[in-house]
Amino acid sequence: MKRGILLFPLLLACLSVLASGAHGQAGVKPDGTVTASSVVIPYSSLASPQARAFFPKMLAAGAKAPPIDAPIEQSRRFYDRLNSDRVARMRKLYPVTVRHETIAGVGADVVLPAQGVSAANRHRVLINLHGGAFLWGAGSGGLVEAIPIASLGHIEVITLDYRQAPEHVFPAASEDVEAVYRELLKRYQPKQIGIYGCSAGGALTGEAVARFIVDKLPVPGAIGTFCASLVASGGDSAYVGPLLNGQGVPAHAFDLTTLPYFRGAKADDPMVQPGRSPDLLRRFPPTLLITGTRDMAMSSVVHSQALLAQAGVEAELHVWEGMWHSFFSDPELPNRSRPTAPSWRSSTAT
Numbered sequence: 429m430k431r432g433i434l435l436f437p438l439l440l441a442c443l444s445v446l447a448s449g450a451h452g453q454a455g456v457k458p459d460g461t462v463t464a465s466s467v468v469i470p471y472s473s474l475a476s477p478q479a480r481a482f483f484p485k486m487l488a489a490g491a492k493a494p495p496i497d498a499p500i501e502q503s504r505r506f507y508d509r510l511n512s513d514r515v516a517r518m519r520k521l522y523p524v525t526v527r528h529e530t531i532a533g534v535g536a537d538v539v540l541p542a543q544g545v546s547a548a549n550r551h552r553v554l555i556n557l558h559g560g561a562f563l564w565g566a567g568s569g570g571l572v573e574a575i576p577i578a579s580l581g582h583i584e585v586i587t588l589d590y591r592q593a594p595e596h597v598f599p600a601a602s603e604d605v606e607a608v609y610r611e612l613l614k615r616y617q618p619k620q621i622g623i624y625g626c627s628a629g630g631a632l633t634g635e636a637v638a639r640f641i642v643d644k645l646p647v648p649g650a651i652g653t654f655c656a657s658l659v660a661s662g663g664d665s666a667y668v669g670p671l672l673n674g675q676g677v678p679a680h681a682f683d684l685t686t687l688p689y690f691r692g693a694k695a696d697d698p699m700v701q702p703g704r705s706p707d708l709l710r711r712f713p714p715t716l717l718i719t720g721t722r723d724m725a726m727s728s729v730v731h732s733q734a735l736l737a738q739a740g741v742e743a744e745l746h747v748w749e750g751m752w753h754s755f756f757s758d759p760e761l762p763n764r765s766r767p768t769a770p771s772w773r774s775s776t777a778t
Contacts, residue, residue, distance in 0.1 A: 469672060475749045475750030475751075479751070479761070483750070486752065486755075486758070487674055489510075493506060493507075500563060500594055503564050504563075507560060507565060508564070508568050508569075511571070515568050515571045515572060515575065517759045517760070518575045518576060518759045521576075522576050522578075523543070524542055524578050525539075525542060526539050526575075531588075531607075531608045532607035532611040533604075534588055534589065534608050535566070535589035536586050536608065537570060537571060537574065537587050538584065539571065539578040539584070539587065541582050544582070546582035549581070549582055551617075551620050552583060552584075552616070553621055554577065554622045554624065555605070555608065555609070555623045555648075556570055556573050556585055556586065556588070556625060556629070557587075557588060557601075557623065557624070557628075557632045557636070558573055558588075558626070558628075559628045559630070559656075560628055561627070561628050561684070561687055561689075562592050562601065562628045562684075562687055562688070562689035563687070563688065565628070566589040570588065571587060572757050573587065573624075573625070573629070574587040586608070586612075588605065588608055590605060590632070591603075593691070594688045597688070597691050597692060597693070598690050598692075598693040599699065601632050601635075601636075602639045602699070606639055609621070609623075609636070610645070613645075621648040621649060623636065623648050623651045624652030624653075624716070625653070625656075626654040626655050626656070626754050626756075626757070627654070627655050627754050628684060628687075628689075629654075630653040630654045630655055630656035631657070631684050633652065633653050634651075634653055634702045634703075637702070637712060638702040648713055650715070651712070652716040652717075652718070653717055653732065654717070654718040654754075655718065655719055655725050655729065655753050655755075656728070656729070657703070657725070657729045657731075657732035658701065658703035658709070658732040658736070659701050659704070659728050659732055659735070660683045660684065660695060660728065661681055661682055661683045661725050662727060663727025663728060663731060664727050665726035665728075666681030666682060666724055666728075667681065669726060669752075669753070673752055681724075685701070703731070703735045706735075706739055709735055709736055709739035709741060710741065713741075714741065714742040714744075715733075715743045716744050717743060719745075719746075719748070720749070720750065720752055720755050721747060721750060722750060723752055723755070724753055726747065729745070729747075
């Protein structure tokens with residue numbers, strides 16, 4: 429029921445617009461497909477005025493991005509420039525120190541709050557797995573996701589430069605995460621380690637935990653899967669999300685498992701999509717899931733939370749109104765945007 433509450437405002441808005449004669453006639457096919465001659469959807473009235481003003485700037489910046497199939501060096505240069513600029517701005521807002529290390533053969537940036545790790549977090553550590561379609565994001569992309577968390581959370585964050593496509597394919601990234609995790613287990617108890625990531629990093633977080641379980645390692649204390657989760661992208665948001673971001677309705681849902689990194693892997697493999705295995709899910713740690721109503725991955729994130737709850741796992745879902753994929757990556761994003769409803773925690777465990 430709560431899942432329905434989160435989706436209802438978005439669906440109601442879309443249906444009311446499609447049904448309005450002022451914006452074109454809507455039709456419904458026998459299989460449930462809705463078509464419309466034209467669609468006009470205003471920016472959410474539930475988001476903040478600051479977010480409304482920022483939204484066109486985000487779209488303009490995104491329009492400059494190379495297509496997903498662009499030459500890899502072109503994409504990596506573009507996103508490194510974008511993320512390096514964000515890092516420079518973040519370091520002014522969130523004071524940290526950064527040092528580069530190699531842990532278990534994997535490159536990593538260790539990010540520490542400039543004011544020092546708090547007493548409560550002295551024996552805790554977070555692992556960040558950056559986004560970037562398993563193609564880019566190493567270095568600067570990881571720092572974008574690690575700097576605010578380290579500074580505001582007063583905790584050490586280690587962001588990993590895991591192996592990516594096209595040079596490497598699944599399960600190379602999961603292997604790198606496991607190698608680092610094993611090394612950290614020599615210094616920390618499992619419950620003292622957390623893992624989180626956004627987009628590809630969110631998917632990799634779930635894949636890594638599935639690998640830990642199969643390899644009989646203790647699971648971390650908690651994980652976070654943001655703007656991606658435990659199943660392939662699909663559902664309403666895979667089509668509505670791009671539409672609400674001015675990109676039109678795609679012919680097919682974008683699916684992370686079709687990316688070059690997964691060449692040769694089976695999409696239904698639970699090590700690729702842990703959400704396909706109830707047995708794996710019931711052994712997952714407490715999970716924080718974050719998405720936005722304009723995120724193409726929203727449906728898969730919401731569905732992942734439901735699967736975790738059904739498996740008896742403590743799973744907390746936050747859906748932010750008017751927000752897009754990886755919306756928290758820009759330091760200039762107004763902080764007065766808010767979730768569609770108060771955050772809620774769901775668990776079937778007794």
